[in-house]
Amino acid sequence: xxxxxxxxxxxxxxxxxxxxxxxxxxxTSNPNLYWYRQAAGRGLQLLFYSVGIGQISSEVPQNLSxxxxxxxxxxxxxxxxxxxxxxxYLCAWSPGRGEPQHFGDGTRxxxx
Amino acid sequence: xxxIDQPTEMTATEGAIVQINCTYQTSGFNxxxxxxxxxxxxxxxxxxxVLDGLEEKGRFSSFLSRSKGYSYLLLKELQMKDSASxxxxxxxxxxxxxxxxxxxxxxxxxx
Numbered sequence: 001x002x003x004x005x006x007x008x009x010x011x012x013x014x015x016x017x018x019x020x021x022x023x024x025x026x027x028t029s030n031p032n033l034y035w036y037r038q039a040a041g042r043g044l045q046l047l048f049y050s051v052g053i054g055q056i057s058s059e060v061p062q063n064l065s066x067x068x069x070x071x072x073x074x075x076x077x078x079x080x081x082x083x084x085x086x087x088x089y090l091c092a093w094s095p096g097r098g099e100p101q102h103f104g105d106g107t108r109x110x111x112x
Numbered sequence: 113x114x115x116i117d118q119p120t121e122m123t124a125t126e127g128a129i130v131q132i133n134c135t136y137q138t139s140g141f142n143x144x145x146x147x148x149x150x151x152x153x154x155x156x157x158x159x160x161x162v163l164d165g166l167e168e169k170g171r172f173s174s175f176l177s178r179s180k181g182y183s184y185l186l187l188k189e190l191q192m193k194d195s196a197s198x199x200x201x202x203x204x205x206x207x208x209x210x211x212x213x214x215x216x217x218x219x220x221x222x223x
Contacts, residue, residue: 042215043215090154098205100160101145101157104154
């Protein structure tokens, strides 16, 4: 069966520091991968999605970036975090476009 | 633009039936999903509707009317553990099959 791993679970970072969140999927090949952010009491905001290695689509212009160095690895990065980057970050995968997405456990990011 | 509306909060009694409505206005439609999200946790997939009609899965059922831009999630025999947020999401058939999520409905189940 397929599983998705996301880490770390919680992270506290100072303003201006870099960020790297990692997500890996097991048990499937060539998944579609997604990064979302969820502010408290709000819906999910799609940040990036990828349909293959090295193929990244950005939905929201911001100081975040994403990379997909391997088929089942998706990384969310920032060179300099802002206070507004705080939130609950979720990685998800789906077998193909338009199919149900399955989420990792999420990373709760607090910026001080 | 893309818009998904669902009630912010609902309260129901253990053992009862509750219906959570969702209306959407989107440019392009590929399918509609319902997810359950417990506080502090990630969403988990519940159901998927592509065609009009009712999809039943145990205590959960989901209905879709594409012409009306309307869906509902029906939860039967409510249990305390059903207290959670329920997210309605629409998959678009444009822009790389992007999925748009509603803000969610917080359901409180009381004894």
